[in-house]
Every structure is written in C-alpha cells, then in structure tokens.
Amino acid sequence: SQTIHQWPATLVQPVGSPLSLECTVEGTSNPNLYWYRQAAGRGLQLLFYSVGIGQISSEVPQNLSASRPQDRQFILSSKKLLLSDSGFYLCAWSKAKGDIQYFGAGTRLSVL
C-alpha cells in the first residue's frame, strides 16, 4: 500500500532563518506531488505541484521554493523565512493530475 511521510510535525524558526520541509511517498512510482499551505485551520492554498523529477509548477509568487530531486521526494524550502510564512503545510500525492489526493500529516510552522 502507498504511504506518505512528512516531517517534521512541528517547527519553530526565527525570522530570516532557512527552511527545509521534506515529503516522501512510498509504494507508488511517478506520483503527482503537491505542497499546500493552510492558514488558521481553514482553506488550502496550493503552493507547488510536480508531475515528475525536476518539474515544478508554482501557483503563487512567494518566499518559498520547491524541488523534486527524486521521484518520490518533494522538498519545500526557503532561504529566509518571513513572519507570514507561518502556517500548516501539507504535502499530498495523486496517481494522476486531477485524481484523488492523499495527504501527509502536515507540518505546523511557526516563524517568530
């Protein structure tokens, strides 16, 4: 069966520090991968999605970047965190674009 791992679960970082959040999927190959941000337990904002290694689409301009160095690994990064980067970050995968998405447990990021 397929599983998705996302870590860390919580993270507290000072303003201006770098960020690296990692997501890996097991049990499937060539998944579509997604990074979302959820503010205050409400709606989801799609940040990035990837249909293959090295292929990243950015949905909104921001202080963050994403990379996909391996087929089942998706990394969310920032060189310098802003206060506004605080939130709940969710990674997800799907077999195909527009298909059911399966979510990781999320990372709660607090930038202080």
Added chain:
Amino acid sequence: AQSVAQPEDQVNVAEGNPLTVKCTYSVSGNPYLFWYVQYPNRGLQFLLKYITGDNLVKGSYGFEAEFNKSQTSFHLKKPSALVSDSALYFCAVRTSASKIIFGSGTRLSIRP
C-alpha cells in the same frame, strides 16, 4: 471561472440527528467532485467522489453525498451523526484543466 463554494462556515448538529454539509460548484464540462475530512492537526482524508453514475455516492464512515446537476450541488450527508464526526470538511472539484480546487471548508460540530 470554475469554482467550488461551501456556504456554511460551521454546522452544528445534535448526536443522532441527520447532518448535511453543503457544497455548490461551477465547472466546464462534466464535474468530478470530492469530499475530504480533516481532523485537528492532521492532513485531509478522502471520503468519497463522484465521477459519473448514481447521483447518490456512498463513502467512508457512513457518509454519502448527493449529486444534483440542475442545482450544481454536491451535499455531504449522514443519517445519524456521531460526536466523532466533528471535524473540518472540504468539498473539491476538478476543473477542465484537471486541477483540483478545494472549498473553504465547513466546520462540523456534533454535540452529545
């Protein structure tokens, strides 16, 4: 523009009563519709989907959803609510470009 709307921020229901969480959509072509549930500090979990066929779709945890083409709605229902059903519920729609758009979420609260 293609969109999905959840008109209620919060729904309150007594345990044992039926519940309905509303969703309306606007897409080009045939709609692909989804419901997800999110428990506190967790990722979203897929509940059910509609692609084609019967207008009443059955999903996990006793939930079902009714597709109504004329009203462009896909309301989530359960005949008898449980306290454990308390969570945040998201409706989602697949656009003609095969992107998934999530609604803003409805917080369901079941009182004992």
